[in-house]
Amino acid sequence: AQSVTQLGSHVSVSEGALVLLRCNYSSSVPPYLFWYVQYPNQGLQLLLKYTSAATLVKGINGFEAEFKKSETSFHLTKPSAHMSDAAEYFCAVSEGGGSNYKLTFGKGTLLTVNP
Amino acid sequence: EAGVVQSPRYKIIEKKQPVAFWCNPISGHNTLYWYLQNLGQGPELLIRYENEEAVDDSQLPKDRFSAERLKGVDSTLKIQPAELGDSAVYLCASSIGLAGSTDTQYFGPGTRLTVL
Numbered sequence: 084a085q086s087v088t089q090l091g092s093h094v095s096v097s098e099g100a101l102v103l104l105r106c107n108y109s110s111s112v113p114p115y116l117f118w119y120v121q122y123p124n125q126g127l128q129l130l131l132k133y134t135s136a137a138t139l140v141k142g143i144n145g146f147e148a149e150f151k152k153s154e155t156s157f158h159l160t161k162p163s164a165h166m167s168d169a170a171e172y173f174c175a176v177s178e179g180g181g182s183n184y185k186l187t188f189g190k191g192t193l194l195t196v197n198p
Numbered sequence: 199e200a201g202v203v204q205s206p207r208y209k210i211i212e213k214k215q216p217v218a219f220w221c222n223p224i225s226g227h228n229t230l231y232w233y234l235q236n237l238g239q240g241p242e243l244l245i246r247y248e249n250e251e252a253v254d255d256s257q258l259p260k261d262r263f264s265a266e267r268l269k270g271v272d273s274t275l276k277i278q279p280a281e282l283g284d285s286a287v288y289l290c291a292s293s294i295g296l297a298g299s300t301d302t303q304y305f306g307p308g309t310r311l312t313v314l
Contacts, residue, residue, distance in 0.1 A: 087240075114300045119303075119305075124310075125308075126289060126291075126305075126306050126308055127241070127289070127305040129302050132300070132302065178299055184254075188242070189240050190238070190240050191239070191240050
């Protein structure tokens, strides 16, 4: 069964600093991977997704993630944090098709940006 | 393009009472999902519809939860009777339903349920 592990339930950075949110997955087949962001009292919004094309995926708001099969990782990065990036971030993996399709989320990482 | 609409946004009820949540997906999206999100956790799938058909309801507690998607558009999720442990955010999402595992799911704002 597929699973997602997000290392660090809470990450705190200074404004302008590098953002690195870690995600490792387990999957029995080549996975499709997603990063979603959730702002307070809102639903989840897609940041980016990996669908077996380029291993470096660029998303919205300056975020990007790199798929590393050898490390079973899909870490999310942003070179310079902005105050508006403060939110909860979820990594997710999907596999299967038809009735077997399932999207599995990690527990999330809360990002705090300090002025 | 209008997003996924959910109502109500907040609901407070006493235990043993019934409650219902409504979801209107993005126009043209064939697939609709209901998720449960507990505090500090990621969403967990309750049920997935392809048009009118519930194709995955394996995680839906059928003794007290029910869902329907009449005409393959709007959907309602019901809990009867509610228990204290049902306090959570209930998220609805939709996707086009053509790409399978690569589909992007679009989420509504959720309904925050508090059971007293």
